Amino acid sequence: MSLSDAISLAFADGEVMHFPAVTGDSVLASAEQAGNVLASNCREGTCRTCAARNNEGEEVLLCIEPARAGLSLKLPYRRTDVTPPSLRRAKINGFSRVSKSVWELRYRLQFPLPFLPGQYVETTFPGLDAPRRFSMANAPSQKEQVLHVRDLPGGGMSAYLGGRAKPEDAFTVRGPFGVFYLRSTSRPKLFVAGGTGLAPIMSMLASIDPDTAPPLALVAGFASDGDAYAIEELRGLGQRLPLQLILAADRAGSSWSGMKANPVEAVRFVKAVPLGPGTEAYLCGPPGMVAAARQALAAHGLSDSDVFNEAFTHAP
Ligand SMILES: Cc1cc2nc3c(=O)[nH]c(=O)nc-3n(C[C@H](O)[C@H](O)[C@H](O)COP(=O)(O)OP(=O)(O)OC[C@H]3O[C@@H](n4cnc5c(N)ncnc54)[C@H](O)[C@@H]3O)c2cc1C
Ligand code: FES
Known part of the structure; x- marks a missing residue:
């Protein structure tokens, strides 16, 4: 196989993978047929787990992108981050x-x-x-x-x-x-969670060393105040870390001390991290919330490649 016949995928640490394009298959399927393991989830173009970028910086979903020789793409994770389960x-x-x-x-x-x-x-x-x-x-x-x-x-x-x-x-x-994992950079980090989308974000926050932590902000959104959970744990994290905590509920009674808003609307009240280029964002929750948050952050000027997300879809 000459390189012009192959598909090339460059990982975040510079390692490059080459494999043959299988006519009629997707890039993801071609990579897997050659024995490679790449990040994927829904395999139908909805979750964005398999997202790569072309040389123009445009997003390409490997699970639906037709394989063709000479294609060259960049992946936002290291090869070693995707291990066989x-x-x-x-x-x-x-x-x-x-x-x-x-x-x-x-x-x-x-x-x-x-x-x-x-x-x-x-x-x-x-x-x-x-x-x-x-x-x-x-x-x-x-x-x-x-x-x-x-x-x-x-x-x-x-x-x-x-x-x-x-x-x-x-x-x-x-x-x-999955490749929705905390990047170990010193850049300010914004987390936006909807419902149980809080779970992976709590894992990330619990892993951050308070001595070296960058500025952090978390917007935790719930459908109603009765759905809110882990509040004491979040307040504990807020005391241990340089973390601005914004709690938001779409519907809430008078005893709710957080905001009455959805988490995407509440993002504009973030003060602890700049809402613009240079900030990394981690979004997790229902697919609609994740898509709306991506759009809102793009409008604030965050670079698409600095926004990481996991949508909690229902996998058959
Ligand atoms: C990568 C990933 C990580 C996830 N992590 C979590 C997590 O940490 N916590 C969590 O609560 N969920 C998570 N989910 C979602 C979870 O896997 C599904 O919701 C799961 O199938 C629920 O199982 P169940 O037995 O409760 O419902 P099921 O018996 O599978 O489904 C019951 C009914 O609910 C509907 N349904 C199921 N899931 C969803 C959904 N997400 N949105 C809308 N309708 C749905 C089904 O269509 C069905 O009608 C994750 C999903 C993905 C893809
Ligand atoms: S695996 Fe490609 S979009 Fe979900």
Whole structure:
């Protein structure tokens, strides 16, 4: 294979991968057929996990981009950040409802499963038809693993936690997955979370060393004040880190001390980090919120390549 026949992908650390273009397949499928592991999730062009950039700086989604010889693209992560997933046995330590719509599930692994703060796993619980994806809310250094699980009406996981689940139940965890992880730069960082999109962001914040932390701001949004959770933990992080914390709820009663707004509207009240070029942003939550936040941050002048996101889609 000569290089002009190949597709070239350059990783964030400068390493370059070459592989043949398979006619009729996507760039992602061509890379995988050549035995390479790249970040992907929905594989249908909606989640943006596979996003790369061409030489003009335009976004290219590898899962839907037709493979063609000579294509040269840049990826926003290092090759070593995407490792083949491992399978682990796990046991439930405990679980509780932490708001009207969120469960917190704590578990232990039979053997450690290293991950980067912000990554997720595929869990398979007893009696559930298919694996469910959840992001770790704990720092990678913490032994007990923590998930924040949204209570979905009719949801298999909600039925399990609300009915059959008990401490010591065994399940499996496969991962880690994803390239929504905290970049270890000294740049100011803005985090915007919607609902349980807070989970990977809490993992990131818990991993930041207070002695070297850059300016940080978190906008945590909830559908209503009754859905808000982890408030005391967030306030604790706010005392440990140089963190501006903005709590926002779309609907709230008079006792709510946060803002009455959605998290995207609340971004304009961020003061601790500049809303403009040079700031990194991490967005996580429902797909609509993530898309709206990207648009708002672009209008503020943040560079698209400095905005990292994970959309909590429903994977079949
Ligand atoms: C990378 C990634 C990380 C994720 N991390 C988390 C996390 O940390 N915490 C968390 O709560 N969720 C997370 N999700 C979303 C979660 O995986 C799904 O919502 C999951 O399928 C829910 O399982 P369930 O058994 O509760 O509902 P299911 O039984 O799978 O579905 C029940 C009903 O709800 C609908 N539904 C399911 N998920 C969604 C959704 N996200 N939006 C709208 N409707 C939906 C289904 O279409 C179905 O009608 C993540 C998703 C992805 C892709
Ligand atoms: S894997 Fe390509 S957009 Fe989701």
